[in-house]
Amino acid sequence: MAAGRRSATGDGAGVTAGLPLPLDELPTPALLVDRVRMEANLTAMAGSIGEAGVALRPHFKTSKCLAVARRQLAHGATGFTCATPAEVALLQNAGIKDILWAHQPVGPAKVAFAVEAVARGGLTIALDSVEVAQPLSEAAAKAGVTVPFALEVDTGLHRAGVDPDKAVATVAALTSMPALELRGVLTHEGHVAKHGSDRAGLEAAGDLAGRTLAQVAEALRADGHECPLVSVGSTPAATSAPFADGVTEARPGTYVYFDANQVGLGSARIEQCAQTVLARVVSAQRPGTVIIDAGIKAMSSDSMATAGILGIVCDASGAPLDGITFANGNEEHGYLTGPGTASLRVGDLLRIIPNHACGTTNMWSFLHFVENGRAVERHPIEARH
């Protein structure tokens, strides 16, 4: 797990050989990103986070694509959030200096990677316990490196993160260790999704998460710590949590593409979804069902909070089709059902909006940027599992 692992592309430059191509001439299935929609999403989020008056640090897991990251930087991102060492290494190798690794580095390989990556500069690591911090602190001290860390706080998701009332004691323990330096606090308020399409309930939960995190930062300051970073992060709560007083940065990820799940949560309209899987009808043997060449290895099997089915079925232009459900998937076969399938024929081209953009990204080695119904650039997706 070397921090120096090289990106296949280095600078995120795309491949245009053989392009542009009409969608009809692309091999299926293929992963598409509508560039106009993506740019609109980037503009809108930059505007909204700008209104909140906080920094924008998108989560890189949604695209794992340097070309997309470059567009996020062009729209004012101050840095990126990562989940995995491979994502951190990819961005560091591309020259990105301000990275928050929002995952606990546990185990010898990740600890060694963390120390090496911190030594390269600009990396802050999430920590939430003495058990995680101790081996990291020891390895960093041995290497003569100081690790900037952010305390992960649980504001309701109940995943990683300390309870708010344990933050002061935990930071006291962590800052008493050699080689650890507090930069601030972070939370991932993903629990707001449990409000489903109840947008008011979701917004209130996001606001509460932001206020809770800001209170934790105040408590740490009252205990004598500097706490410049107060970082919230999610797409559904991007309209609420970053607006709470005291929050300093927002880390939405999915917003770059949106997805069926975000449509269900009221975070986006279908027309804003930029990522689609291009597929063809390959079999139509039984009335009421057609089979496409995109199954769970194209879509991921992530059904997520509200979408349920495997994705929203659209025509080749990206317009949703009525009366068609993506009911099930085998590895390379998708089952479309419902009365709308009666008009589908073998060879028809479809586009599917995935339930969860980030899970779908991880299934693919390349994406195509699409404009005016044509694939115009091809870019690698890297740092996949």
Ligand SMILES: Cc1ncc(COP(=O)(O)O)c(C=O)c1O
């Ligand atoms: C730590 C962290 N920050 C930010 C995000 C971004 O949230 P979203 O995918 O809702 O944009 C996630 C998503 O899983 C996350 O885990």
